[in-house]
Every structure is written in structure tokens, then in C-alpha cells.
Amino acid sequence: MATVIVQQQHTLRHSTPPPSSMTSSLVTNSRSSPIPNKHIPVCPTGPAPFDLSDSDWSPSLPEGCSQVSSLLQSAHMRYKRISEPPSPIVYSLDADQLAEAMKHLSSQPLPDPSYMFPWLHGLHPDNHMQLNFFSSRRKIQRKPPKNWRGLTIVKLGGELDTYRLKGAVAPEDVLSPQGCFLNPDPPQAFSVRNFQIQGAKLAALSDIVVYGEPDCCKEELLLLAQAFAVAQEQWRYKHDPAQDLGWYNTFILTTPFPQIEQKHPEIVGNDFRGIRPGEMWDFSYWERLEMSIMSEVSEISKNVWLGPTPHWLGNTADRTLPKDCEYDLIIDAYDMAQIPGPRSLAMIDKKIEEIGPQRMEFPSSGVLYLKSGNNRETEDIINTVRWIHYLANPEAELMDQGNDAAMKSTKKPRKVLIHCNDGYTESSFLAVVYFMFAENLRVDDAMIKLHCEKQRNFFLYQTDRMVLSHIQPRLLMECPVPLYGPQTSQFSDWFKKTDGSLPSRILNYLYLGNLNHANNPEMLWKLGIRRVLSMGECITWNPEQRVRWGEDNLLHISIQDNGIDELCHEYNRCLDFIQQGKAEGTATLVHCRVGVSRSASICIAKVMQEYDISFPRAYCFVRARRLNVIIQPNLRFVYELLQWEEYLNKKKGNPILRDLEWTYVCREIALLNKPYSRR
Incomplete structure (x- = not known):
């Protein structure tokens, strides 16, 4: 028999809470601490395309290519x-x-x-x-x-x-x-x-x-x-x-x-x-702003909302809520929290009735894992989501008890907010498990519906996938109106191949992912993705899958993440491919091996073109939407993207006028990455 244990994490604590909307105030005069569970992946450089050995070569300037002009010379x-x-x-x-x-x-x-x-x-x-x-x-x-x-x-x-x-x-x-x-x-x-x-x-x-x-x-x-x-x-x-x-x-x-x-x-x-x-x-300001825009509070099920920590909530140690709080229950998801037991839930329920809005805690995504033993924690998770559901839908409790007068209940429906600092890092597990219960869905169907229909970005870890898979039979059995019997409770093939994460939605028609995402065509199809742009890494699909998608919807670009290969010469080809998908009303997945350098650079270039914004804004836009995997274009790719900004300005007839210079850009990227760098 399996049980669920809370794994305590002692590193990478909370970041400064992002605002819940563009108009919210942001802390900009200090660096935010790292967000839990975010990481910088290792990017392989690929094979050597050359075998030259002149080690003291310095290119001479071609005719007409002089030193950058400066008013401080002479x-x-x-x-x-x-x-x-x-x-x-x-x-x-x-x-x-x-x-x-x-x-x-x-x-x-x-x-x-x-x-x-x-x-x-x-x-x-x-x-x-x-x-x-x-x-x-x-x-x-x-x-x-x-x-x-x-x-x-x-x-x-x-x-x-x-x-x-x-x-x-x-x-x-x-x-x-x-x-x-x-x-x-x-x-x-x-x-x-x-x-x-x-x-x-x-x-x-x-x-x-x-x-x-x-x-x-x-x-x-x-x-x-x-x-x-x-x-x-x-x-x-x-x-x-x-x-x-x-x-x-x-x-x-x-x-x-x-x-x-x-x-x-x-x-x-x-x-x-x-x-x-x-x-x-x-x-860091722009990244937090983009996070707040991406994860703005929205209703994922009747009377249950998901989003970033409200700016008015204050310090997590302060248990008081504003008198005019629009929610009856605020659920803080963070990594050191414990799963509430029946007594805790009963106490909170009583305080909501007698005093008003209350707060409670729930463990973060990625900190629960399975271990043989008793099933107390499993029952506590199911009891928690069932209690939240009945709090938000009091009529469901009476119906579940067989009361024909359920619709005549005078018990007030309560509004519930599930939140964490950025709106997804720590709250995704609770959001998905609740959505499964409230909507009577298997975990795979819940992920697709939450992402596509509810337009919520979330990030599940491998441990989350294991826990959800384990508790699914009991969870669905407890649903107010169970929809699945034993014959329909098997997971989809695409879910068996995934580690729990979905590719990142950068734009409605543009996704960023890794090679595992690309080699899961059934999952891509479920997400509405019909085109795949492979940056240096080849997909391993069978002939039937290629025929179904059509070779015109698959494009491979030969490029390595070695700091030498040029990507800028492929911009137009890649962006035209993405634009064709948009014109056809479908989405394109751009991927490389881990989805942080080659493919991320193409997505940044597309965002710059689409929204007519500078590289710094586009970089933060994509970085925020890659969720828990931190994008890492290499130095040369970043340099070329600054040149792409110059090109876009020239194309519009505008003069070149960079928002930030090369060294400033590099320092800001280094400062953003420093908290997550391996020590």
C-alpha cells in the first residue's frame, strides 16, 4: 500500500510576490530571491562541425567595416x-x-x-x-x-x-x-x-x-x-x-x-x-510583470479561482485578511506547508461561518512523493479537495447525501482562491487535483482541459504525476457524480510518455518545448499543435505519424548550441513557418533538446516581431512563459537577437536605437540567473 509524504525542501524559498495585474505595484529596487523548484538545465553543445587549428587568428576588418563610432574619441x-x-x-x-x-x-x-x-x-x-x-x-x-x-x-x-x-x-x-x-x-x-x-x-x-x-x-x-x-x-x-x-x-x-x-x-x-x-x-521587474500578466487570477471551476499571491495579502506570517476581501478562503501553497487534517478543516470552516474570510496552507507542487506505508496523507488530500468543493458548492454536499431539497439549501457558496507567488510554481498540484475532483476528470484529461479550455498555465513535476496517478482511483470514486468506471480509468498513451509537464504556451499559436514534448505527437495534437519546428534535434516519429501530420508541417533546422553556429540566418525561414501555422489557425511547437536556447531564441525573435518590442522585453516575456525551466540562449544567440532588433527597426524605417547596450543586457541576465546557478 502506498502513502503520500511531505518532502521538506530547505533551499530556494519564496520570491517577492508578483502583482496580480499590470496595475499592481512591484518591488523594483531590490533583487527578488529565487522561486522554488525553478532550475537552469544543462544544454549540450553538439558535435564539432569544423576541424581547424589556427589558434591565434584575428579577422581583419573588411572594407567599410570600421570601429564603432563614438563621440568620445578624439x-x-x-x-x-x-x-x-x-x-x-x-x-x-x-x-x-x-x-x-x-x-x-x-x-x-x-x-x-x-x-x-x-x-x-x-x-x-x-x-x-x-x-x-x-x-x-x-x-x-x-x-x-x-x-x-x-x-x-x-x-x-x-x-x-x-x-x-x-x-x-x-x-x-x-x-x-x-x-x-x-x-x-x-x-x-x-x-x-x-x-x-x-x-x-x-x-x-x-x-x-x-x-x-x-x-x-x-x-x-x-x-x-x-x-x-x-x-x-x-x-x-x-x-x-x-x-x-x-x-x-x-x-x-x-x-x-x-x-x-x-x-x-x-x-x-x-x-x-x-x-x-x-x-x-x-x-527582474519585467519578468515578474510578465508572470503576473500570464497567471492573472481566473476561475478554474465554480467559485474556485487560481492565480498569483494578491499584492494586498502581505507577509505570509500575517494571518489577517482585509475586511473587504473578495474571497472567503485563501489557500497559500508553499513548500513547507503540511496537508491539513480533518480537525484543521473543521476549525477553518467554523471560523469562516463565524468570523469571515480565512487563510489555510497546502504543500507546494513537487514536494509530495510516494512511499510504502499507510494512506493517511492520501485520505487527507482527498478530504481537503472534497471540503473545498463543498465549501464552494454547498448544494453538492446535500445532493451527495441524497437530499431532494438540495437546491433549497440556504448555505452560502464560498469563493476560494488558490495562490502562490507567481501563480503556478507552487499551486499547480492542488489546482490539478481539485480540478480532477470538481470536473470528474482523469489527470490526463484534466491537464488538457485546464490548459486549453481554462487557458491556465501550470507546471507538474514527475513526483506530482506519480502522486496524481496513485490517488486518481480514490479521487474519482469520491466525486459527487463519478463519470468513469474501471473501463475508462486507464491513462492516455501520451500521458504515459510525459514527465507531467506540457510544452510552454508563449503565444496562442506558438509553443516552446523540449525533445520529449516533440516526440509525443498525440499530446501535441490534444493541445491543438499541428506544426513542429525542430531546432537541431530530430524527432523520431513513425511513418504513420508523419503522414498524418504532413511533411509540410514539419521543419528541421540544422543548428548546434555551441556558441559558434549562427542562428540569425535562419530567422526568416523559421518565422515564416510559424506564421504559416498562425494563418491556418493552428499552433506550432518550436523545440530543441531541452527547450531553452535554440528554440527559445526563435520564440524571442517571433515575439519581438509580433509585438514590436525590444529584445529585453521579449526575453522577459518568453522567460516568464517558459514556466519553471529557465531559458538560456547562449551569448552569441543573445548578441544576434540584439542585431535582430536593429533589423526590425530598419525594416520599419526607424533609426537604430537600442534600449540597452550589450554589457547592460548581459549583466541583467547574469543577475537573473545567479540565484539558480549551481554552487
């Missing part, structure tokens, strides 16, 4: 020198000049990725794994690219919560204690997702602007600027003795920060209070 002709000889050269500039320089830089096309990669991946001379990987695939560029010119803003003191300019970094982020530029290339291990090194790596190829808070010491500010000027000179002698890369300059910003806030709020990251004015280019 500084001796445009800006005033404020350091006296023989001190290192430092210039001054004001907020108007800085804002103009930043806008000019954002209007310059990014250099062709063939001149930036694999150098941007990080090629430490001692990291033989990284060097050998790239040298086996293509001539490897170890020298810095000749056509990059960036802009790095450094704040004296390094306190970045307040008085922060857009993209500003601390001195120690780019400068070593010895006074030279950091070498952030990892000395060991292999990765094509070194987002965290980009700011420090490109600082040496950038003009430097140093500033401080209004009361900062001017002498210290000048000393910091001179330290950077010395570092630039040392780096040039070591890495560019022929001066092929041009001359990078160091500046001190002379405009006080309060004046910058008034005249140029567009270049302010955090104001003096730590608040981001205007557009808030904080990826």
Missing part, C-alpha cells in the same frame, strides 16, 4: 583636459555631452558577430577545455576585436543602490587591486554563457566615465579617473602595441547628480532614493 579636440602633465590624461564632460554620447552609441550597429566571437565567450590562456573546444570547431580569435568601442560608466565608492547612472558599475567590477583591468575569463570549465564577464571584459575596449555622489571628494574622483587612465595605457602596451584598436579616453562627469535627474532622467538608473525613474530596465 577627446583632445572636443573636451577639456583637467589633469596636469605629467599626470595621466583625464578629460571632463557634462551631462549633456554624456547623454549625447550614450544616445549616439545606442544608434550604432553592433559589429558583425564573426569579429566578436568566440573572444567574447572568454578565452583564458590556462583554460584548455575552452580553447580546445573552439579551436576544434573554427579558427579561434584570441585577440581583442578591432571594431568594438564601448562606454563604461564607473561610480566612485561602488554603492549602486542610489545615485546610479544607467549601466554604471563599481570600480572593483572592472579594475583589479593592482590597478589594471581585470581578466574575467574563467581559467577552467567550459561555457558559452559567460554573461557575467562581459562588462569587465569589454571595459578595456571602452571609454571610461567616472562620477560620484554630490558630496564626493573631488580629489578621490580625480585619483580614480587617473587610475583608469593608467590601466588603459598599460593594457594598450600589453595587448595592442601596434595601436590597431585606437585610443580610449577617461573622463570625469562634472554635472551634479540632482541636475542630471532633472535634465536627463533617461540616463538615470536609480535616483537618490533608490527608485528607478521612467522606464525601469530591470529584468
Whole structure:
């Protein structure tokens, strides 16, 4: 005999609750903690397509491909020198000049990725794994690219919560204690997702602007600027003795920060209070906003609602509810909760009748698992969902008891909200098990109906699937009006092949998934998916399945997630394939092996095109809708998506004007991923 045990998880606790709608207030001045059970999957790089070994190759610039233009070059002709000889050269500039320089830089096309990669991946001379990987695939560029010119803003003191300019970094982020530029290339291990090194790596190829808070010491500010000027000179002698890369300059910003806030709020990251004015280019903010939009509260069954934690609910330790709470019962799903027993339910029921709205707890998705023993917890789960159902549908209890006067009952139906921080991570198990009971459905049918008809995104884990499969016979037996007998209680073939998760719905006509999803055509058909776009990984369907779908509805793109293969040349082909499905009123699944890099990049490109939004917004849009699997396009794919943004602007006749620069984008992605990275 089997039973259900609550598995206690001690890591990855709750995130800051997202808002329940677009108009809800969001916490934007601090990073949210990781959401439980989310993870960064491993992305295989695939086989080597090349076998070349020239390891010190640096491409020469083709005719007409010069270094990125900057208003800060030729500084001796445009800006005033404020350091006296023989001190290192430092210039001054004001907020108007800085804002103009930043806008000019954002209007310059990014250099062709063939001149930036694999150098941007990080090629430490001692990291033989990284060097050998790239040298086996293509001539490897170890020298810095000749056509990059960036802009790095450094704040004296390094306190970045307040008085922060857009993209500003601390001195120690780019400068070593010895006074030279950091070498952030990892000395060991292999990765094509070194987002965290980009700011420090490109600082040496950038003009430097140093500033401080209004009361900062001017002498210290000048000393910091001179330290950077010395570092630039040392780096040039070591890495560019022929001066092929041009001359990078160091500046001190002379405009006080309060004046910058008034005249140029567009270049302010955090104001003096730590608040981001205007557009808030904080990826964690946009991710939480997109989560709240995606998982907005909706009714999944009569009087039972599912959604994110309401912003008015406050701290989980505070048991009080607003007097005007629209729900009679608020169910908090989180990983350390216990399954309520009969006495707890009776007590809550009494308090609802006598006092008003109440809260209760239920274990999170992914923390229940099966173990041989007694079945007390199984009965507690069934009792809980039965009690919720009768609370929301009091007439059902009387009907279940055979009372002909059921419809004359005066007991008030209660409204119930099942919630968690993001609206699905922790509440999916309870939502599905309740939906099975209330709608008299097997788990496989409940998943399809909840997803397609109720338009709810949810995520079940393998352990959830096992528990639901185990309790299904008892659950259906207890339904008010059982619909399934023994002959119809068998699971569908597609459900037997799945680990419990469905592919992620990015748009109504666009799904993102992994190879297992793609190799489950029956499940795809149930979801209304009729086209499959395979990014590098081949589906293994039998001939009958291919005939049923039609070869015109299957497209395979040969691409590896190795940080070298180019994806941008396949954008139009892939997006046309997806658009054709939309025109035919059907959905397309885009997949690779794990559904986070190659296929995610195509989905981001499509969202940018569909909604006319920038890469940062589209990235957060897709990231939120991939649910518990965190998307991980490699560095090159992200770089190409920024170029795709440039292309879309040109196509509309608009000038290139990036919302965020490469190093800013990389830092935000690294900060988003850091809580989930394996230690």
C-alpha cells in the first residue's frame, strides 16, 4: 500500500510576490530571491562541425567595416583636459555631452558577430577545455576585436543602490587591486554563457566615465579617473602595441547628480532614493510583470479561482485578511506547508461561518512523493479537495447525501482562491487535483482541459504525476457524480510518455518545448499543435505519424548550441513557418533538446516581431512563459537577437536605437540567473 509524504525542501524559498495585474505595484529596487523548484538545465553543445587549428587568428576588418563610432574619441579636440602633465590624461564632460554620447552609441550597429566571437565567450590562456573546444570547431580569435568601442560608466565608492547612472558599475567590477583591468575569463570549465564577464571584459575596449555622489571628494574622483587612465595605457602596451584598436579616453562627469535627474532622467538608473525613474530596465521587474500578466487570477471551476499571491495579502506570517476581501478562503501553497487534517478543516470552516474570510496552507507542487506505508496523507488530500468543493458548492454536499431539497439549501457558496507567488510554481498540484475532483476528470484529461479550455498555465513535476496517478482511483470514486468506471480509468498513451509537464504556451499559436514534448505527437495534437519546428534535434516519429501530420508541417533546422553556429540566418525561414501555422489557425511547437536556447531564441525573435518590442522585453516575456525551466540562449544567440532588433527597426524605417547596450543586457541576465546557478 502506498502513502503520500511531505518532502521538506530547505533551499530556494519564496520570491517577492508578483502583482496580480499590470496595475499592481512591484518591488523594483531590490533583487527578488529565487522561486522554488525553478532550475537552469544543462544544454549540450553538439558535435564539432569544423576541424581547424589556427589558434591565434584575428579577422581583419573588411572594407567599410570600421570601429564603432563614438563621440568620445578624439577627446583632445572636443573636451577639456583637467589633469596636469605629467599626470595621466583625464578629460571632463557634462551631462549633456554624456547623454549625447550614450544616445549616439545606442544608434550604432553592433559589429558583425564573426569579429566578436568566440573572444567574447572568454578565452583564458590556462583554460584548455575552452580553447580546445573552439579551436576544434573554427579558427579561434584570441585577440581583442578591432571594431568594438564601448562606454563604461564607473561610480566612485561602488554603492549602486542610489545615485546610479544607467549601466554604471563599481570600480572593483572592472579594475583589479593592482590597478589594471581585470581578466574575467574563467581559467577552467567550459561555457558559452559567460554573461557575467562581459562588462569587465569589454571595459578595456571602452571609454571610461567616472562620477560620484554630490558630496564626493573631488580629489578621490580625480585619483580614480587617473587610475583608469593608467590601466588603459598599460593594457594598450600589453595587448595592442601596434595601436590597431585606437585610443580610449577617461573622463570625469562634472554635472551634479540632482541636475542630471532633472535634465536627463533617461540616463538615470536609480535616483537618490533608490527608485528607478521612467522606464525601469530591470529584468527582474519585467519578468515578474510578465508572470503576473500570464497567471492573472481566473476561475478554474465554480467559485474556485487560481492565480498569483494578491499584492494586498502581505507577509505570509500575517494571518489577517482585509475586511473587504473578495474571497472567503485563501489557500497559500508553499513548500513547507503540511496537508491539513480533518480537525484543521473543521476549525477553518467554523471560523469562516463565524468570523469571515480565512487563510489555510497546502504543500507546494513537487514536494509530495510516494512511499510504502499507510494512506493517511492520501485520505487527507482527498478530504481537503472534497471540503473545498463543498465549501464552494454547498448544494453538492446535500445532493451527495441524497437530499431532494438540495437546491433549497440556504448555505452560502464560498469563493476560494488558490495562490502562490507567481501563480503556478507552487499551486499547480492542488489546482490539478481539485480540478480532477470538481470536473470528474482523469489527470490526463484534466491537464488538457485546464490548459486549453481554462487557458491556465501550470507546471507538474514527475513526483506530482506519480502522486496524481496513485490517488486518481480514490479521487474519482469520491466525486459527487463519478463519470468513469474501471473501463475508462486507464491513462492516455501520451500521458504515459510525459514527465507531467506540457510544452510552454508563449503565444496562442506558438509553443516552446523540449525533445520529449516533440516526440509525443498525440499530446501535441490534444493541445491543438499541428506544426513542429525542430531546432537541431530530430524527432523520431513513425511513418504513420508523419503522414498524418504532413511533411509540410514539419521543419528541421540544422543548428548546434555551441556558441559558434549562427542562428540569425535562419530567422526568416523559421518565422515564416510559424506564421504559416498562425494563418491556418493552428499552433506550432518550436523545440530543441531541452527547450531553452535554440528554440527559445526563435520564440524571442517571433515575439519581438509580433509585438514590436525590444529584445529585453521579449526575453522577459518568453522567460516568464517558459514556466519553471529557465531559458538560456547562449551569448552569441543573445548578441544576434540584439542585431535582430536593429533589423526590425530598419525594416520599419526607424533609426537604430537600442534600449540597452550589450554589457547592460548581459549583466541583467547574469543577475537573473545567479540565484539558480549551481554552487
